[in-house]
Amino acid sequence: MKRSPRIEQYGLIGDMQTSAHVCDDGSIDWLCLPRFDSPAVFAGLLGTQKHGTWQISPATCADRFAGSGAVAERRYRGDSLVLESVWRTPTGSVRVLDFMPPRDGAPQVVRIVEGLAGEVPMVSAMRPRPGYGSVSPWIHEVDGRMVAEAGADALWLDTCVQQVDKDGVVASAFTVAAGQSVAFVLTWCPSHASAPEIADAEAALAETLAFWHSWTQECSYAGPYREAVVRSLIALKAMTYQPSGGIVAAPTTSLPEEIGGGRNWDYRFTWLRDASTTLAALLGTGYRQEAQAWRRWLLRAVAGDPENLHIMYGITGQRDLQERELPWLPGYEGSAPVRVGNGAADQLQLDVYGEVIETLYLAHRSGVAHCAATAVLHQRLVENLARRWQEPDEGIWEIRGARRHFVHSKVMAWVAVDRTLRLVEAGALDMDLAPLVGLRATIHREVCAQGFDPVRNTFTQSYGSKELDAATLLIPRVGFLRLFLS
Incomplete structure (x- = not known):
């Protein structure tokens, strides 16, 4: 049996209202919207891909169980929460920037694919499953934009490349060459509300980097x-x-104290x-x-x-x-049960x-x-x-x-x-x-x-x-x- 990714393979991004966990194979496997304590729209971390994921990676690395999905390099850009992942493939190299802009409105996840050398065939496969992986949303196109709606939630995915719905997965296949970039922006809003504005991904990146640079400059620590x-x-x-x-104790629920154990608690609260x-x-x-x-x-x-x-x-x-x-x-x-709330x-x-x-x-x-x-x-x-x-x-x-x-x-x-x-x-x-x-x-x-x-x-x-x-x-x-x- 193939094992799921280890917890240490995940990088954290967030906007100080919620957060996402990005695996080193390019898959977001945990994301609660619009708040830390909201139901997850991607819950693959606590189950399988069918419970909600969003993967962006080279086409040759799209199968996380094939053994070739790990990135060559990974780091945060400077003193920020902008996560950089770099893949090197036989035909070229590519970088993906993952971040969530600090907000006073709708939450967004921004993913920018940048070609570094050669040409790299890429895939984006977003499998939204609101309600902690329990609900298959209605995926449809509105004015050229893809939206997944379920109950009170609407997820709008905007990009310049073609998107299609394949059995509940919003999929894109594209090639990025050196010097080119392709942005994906996922925006949450109430399903009854008007469509959100299409975000400028590059402007959001600049604003996010500026926020974190300004905040970290306040640090007075100068020691080892x-x-x-x-x-x-x-x-x-x-x-x-x-x-x-x-302040949440952790942005996740039910990660076990020991594999197979039952002490799996929800920590998305303020102790x-x-x-x-x-x-x-x-x-x-x-x-x-x-x-x-x-x-x-x-x-x-x-x-x-x-x-x-x-x-x-x-x-x-x-x-x-x-x-x-x-x-x-x-x-x-397999560490059940999965719990939400905390007795x-x-x-x-x-x-x-x-x-x-x-x-x-x-x-x-x-x-x-x-x-x-x-x-x-x-x-x-x-x-x-x-x-x-x-x-x-x-x-x-x-x-x-x-x-x-x-x-x-x-x-x-x-x-x-x-x-x-x-x-x-x-x-x-x-x-x-x-x-x-x-x-x-x-x-x-x-x-x-x-x-x-x-x-x-x-x-x-x-x-x-x-x-x-x-x-x-x-x-x-x-x-x-x-x-x-x-």
Whole structure:
């Protein structure tokens, strides 16, 4: 049996509202439109080509199972999210540029084929399957343009070469010579709306490169491996939902923790923990606007209900993330089930108080001033934590079983109080110091007494257990050991 492409064969492109995964054989196998959390129109990543793909490649490389589809070179153009793929064939060489222009309107995927040497026969085969690969759309021609419609979705594919519908595949066969270029632009819009304007692919390329160049110029990091740091920051920025400031933990769902396993979760939501880690990296490299946008998102998401703090919310702050399975998708490498939504949204994970407050603290240190609304939210979060920190919870690993007293959760509760104290001492927050000092000491004493194994000289996963936990390796980073060792 032929294996599907490996996850590491995919490159990410995106427009800070959604993203696509482009395989090194020229196939887009994952794309949700119009948002990260929308149903996928290409879901081949979690199934087969019949579940939705869009491949552009030399004709000799069109069969991904023939063993000759890998590109000779692949990279991002400069400090951008424009992906370059180069093929060298017996008759010539060709480059494909894949990108999604940052937008304030309709989402677009732009693919520009450029001839570099000789002549190369090329193919484009777009197999749209909305509804996570479950729906075969109505493909037809409108004023010389190809459109695939299904329910609320319409996908318009524009190019200068001939397109035909072959059994649900919008196909083109063309030859590109040195110095020539052929552009394909896929635009999503509501099916009831008027046809979108035909985009200028070259202008979109210039605007996309200019955006990323401008954004990366704000990076203040000047240490070792700067190129790798900037590339990582670009990926983090790509996972930010720009209209709201929410940050997805990942732009995909159901990629398995292990091949054949069942821990296949939907990560297209904003975990408070993951977003906090992302913002720490952005703040540490000079990016404050993202922290300000996320703070506004946080205020809207938590709203007037900090006593019922969730561990995660939708990218626009929604709370209903009901989990369900998609039985028609076999899963990546057969790793079923495929899930959308996430039932962990209703779990209690006390560590998120620490992550959120740590981020607010880092934002203050980076020059993002506390606003009055944030101060009220911060105080109510600490007051709620003071009432609940002794409860068992599901912990960082989202265990779907009996709650326990996880050491990492208790340590992060300590972090929440410690960072609050620092903000009070700095004059950035108006709260009574004495109760905070006492609470911090109480949490510290309990963790050291019940969460540490003196025989093995190690922190354990939970109170009274013998299990170890990788999450406890974060303890030195948050400053907890300063008191433990004193």
